[in-house]
Amino acid sequence: MKQSILHINELSIGYKRKNGHLHVCDHLNAEIGSGELICLLGENGSGKSTLIRTLSGFQLAISGEGTILGKNLFSIKEKEMALLTAVVLTDRIDVPNATVEELVSLGRSPFTNLMGRLSKNDKKVVAESIEKCGIKHKANEQLSNLSDGEKQKVFIAKALAQDTPLIILDEPTAFLDLPARVEIIQLLREIAMTSSKSILMSTHDLDLAIQMADKLWLLPKGGPLITGTPEDLLLQNAFEKLFVERGVEFDNKTGLFKVKHKHDRELAVKGHGFEYVLLRRAFARRGIKLTQANDQKDIWLEIPQKGNAHFNLHKEGKMVASETTVEKIVEHTLTYLN
Structure with missing residues (x-):
């Protein structure tokens, strides 16, 4: 005591x-x-x-x-x-x-x-x-x-x-x-x-x-x-x-603490882990909230898996961009969302 x-x-x-x-x-x-x-x-x-x-x-x-x-x-x-x-x-x-x-x-x-x-x-x-x-x-x-x-x-x-x-x-x-x-x-x-x-x-x-x-x-x-x-x-x-x-x-x-970002758009993402955390942070600064891609969406991101170091962006069933950095995949994604 x-x-x-x-x-x-x-x-x-x-x-x-x-x-x-x-x-x-x-x-x-x-x-x-x-x-x-x-x-x-x-x-x-x-x-x-x-x-x-x-x-x-x-x-x-x-x-x-x-x-x-x-x-x-x-x-x-x-x-x-x-x-x-x-x-x-x-x-x-x-x-x-x-x-x-x-x-x-x-x-x-x-x-x-x-x-x-x-x-x-x-x-x-x-x-x-x-x-x-x-x-x-x-x-x-x-x-x-x-x-x-x-x-x-x-x-x-x-x-x-x-x-x-x-x-x-x-x-x-x-x-x-x-x-x-x-x-x-x-x-x-x-x-x-x-x-x-x-x-x-x-x-x-x-x-x-x-x-x-x-x-x-x-x-x-x-x-x-x-x-x-x-x-x-x-x-x-x-x-x-x-x-x-x-x-x-x-x-x-x-x-x-986490900053409360204002979101006016959503983006579906398939995958999880550290890469997902980084993507969520990068897109949050741009007013975009990430959601899990449980259903097929018109546009969605795929997070790198084992043996694949690329972030892949899909639109209407086709892969339209593939990048190894968060910066580049965010830039590509924004062009399709805007």
């Missing part, structure tokens, strides 16, 4: 106004266990950043309960909070001319004396955090000389050096290319597994979250949270419900 690190019950979040409160989300219920990687997903404007700031102690909840290791999340003093939660926000700290080691050392601030001097143990924790994040060879480099992916590793190392049971990150993969996004989430996955630290991160990388997270928090506009393992949420068709009106379709089998 995993230890409960963070627990929220009937939480309402938002902003205080002169005439009351602006509610962003209500009836939020969730829990994070020790060593879990949790990914928070939702549309822009759904309240992900507001929830992250609330759980990080940067703004008060409107109502509801929240605890971290059994302590009231909304009455903990700042110094004690720094011993329980490390936070990496999208707006990063700017320390001119700081080296990697110097910035990661800031993570030990809750433990240093009034002079801010690092003890032998502090230095050891800093060095271990840098190594775990794969940036040991950059320890003496200035932050300004690093790539965006390397900089994000530095801020994760700083959070790791803070040695808290919970790490919260607001979109740590934003503005990174795909290889860097994969690397960052793999790093967080490794930290959760090997350091028994709980990690909550907001992200738009649904496909990576489904593959890497222990649990997902799906936040529709207004709430409530939908929580569970990626596999259970796929079984519940939760992702399609979340993005149902966004002009896309969610494929539960692949864990990917």
